[in-house]
Amino acid sequence: MDIKAIKTKPYMDQKTGTSGLRKKVKVYAQENYVENFVQSIFDSLEGFEGKTLILGGDGRYFSDHAIQVIMKMAIANQFGRIVVGQNGILSTPALSHLIVKKGAFGGLALTASHNPGGPDHDFGIKYNIANGAGAPDALTNKIIERTKVIDRYWMVDIPDIDLSRLGEQQIGSMTIEVIDPVDDYLEYMQQIFDFDLLKKLFASDFTFAYDAMNAVTGPYAKRIFEQTLGA
Numbered sequence: 296m297d298i299k300a301i302k303t304k305p306y307m308d309q310k311t312g313t314s315g316l317r318k319k320v321k322v323y324a325q326e327n328y329v330e331n332f333v334q335s336i337f338d339s340l341e342g343f344e345g346k347t348l349i350l351g352g353d354g355r356y357f358s359d360h361a362i363q364v365i366m367k368m369a370i371a372n373q374f375g376r377i378v379v380g381q382n383g384i385l386s387t388p389a390l391s392h393l394i395v396k397k398g399a400f401g402g403l404a405l406t407a408s409h410n411p412g413g414p415d416h417d418f419g420i421k422y423n424i425a426n427g428a429g430a431p432d433a434l435t436n437k438i439i440e441r442t443k444v445i446d447r448y449w450m451v452d453i454p455d456i457d458l459s460r461l462g463e464q465q466i467g468s469m470t471i472e473v474i475d476p477v478d479d480y481l482e483y484m485q486q487i488f489d490f491d492l493l494k495k496l497f498a499s500d501f502t503f504a505y506d507a508m509n510a511v512t513g514p515y516a517k518r519i520f521e522q523t524l525g526a
Contacts, residue, residue, distance in 0.1 A: 301330070301447060332442060344373040347399040359383065396479060458473055477518045481518060
């Protein structure tokens with residue numbers, strides 16, 4: 296593959312909060328805005344060459360574009376494997392669990408939490424470290440400082456990667472593994488909660504309301520509450 300160093304200029308507004316970098320979609324859509332921030336994350340990490348990166352998000356507007364950019368940059372920066380949710384979908388708790396379960400180096404969540412999505416609303420990127428937690432202050436401060444001086448990012452020129460097909464794909468030395476976004480999380484929940492007891496609850500006259508709050512928990516709710524527990 297042809298790995299290229301693309302020249303860029305820094306943006307001075309890429310200061311992260313407690314849940315990554317949240318901005319309006321129109322801000323993220325600026326030339327090289329995603330690329331600058333993601334490369335600043337990679338430039339602030341050490342020892343990830345050949346390691347696994349978990350990737351996914353809440354499917355909000357702009358996710359399709361951003362996730363393809365990030366995968367191509369991860370390939371160019373020499374990660375060895377990307378594990379990504381089917382169609383780019385992966386909730387933040389599910390991503391955190393996968394980081395630990397698969398012994399990944401870290402993960403990138405494409406989410407603005409419960410903030411509304413859409414072309415006039417919010418988008419976000421958050422980096423989680425090897426224990427599944429959000430990046431600590433020492434790392435986020437390093438990332439912020441890098442965003443102020445970045446002058447290039449690494450990219451491979453390849454077609455977009457098919458995220459609809461489950462299973463592994465090989466791109467050069469990089470393995471892309473597309474997984475069902477709910478499977479591992481459901482298995483983990485069954486280790487924590489008594490699903491047999493919960494099934495009995497749902498078999499009674501118990502009712503409840505569920506609000507996904509602009510996030511991506513709809514597929515998880517359907518699979519866990521309806522298909523598994525019988526709501």
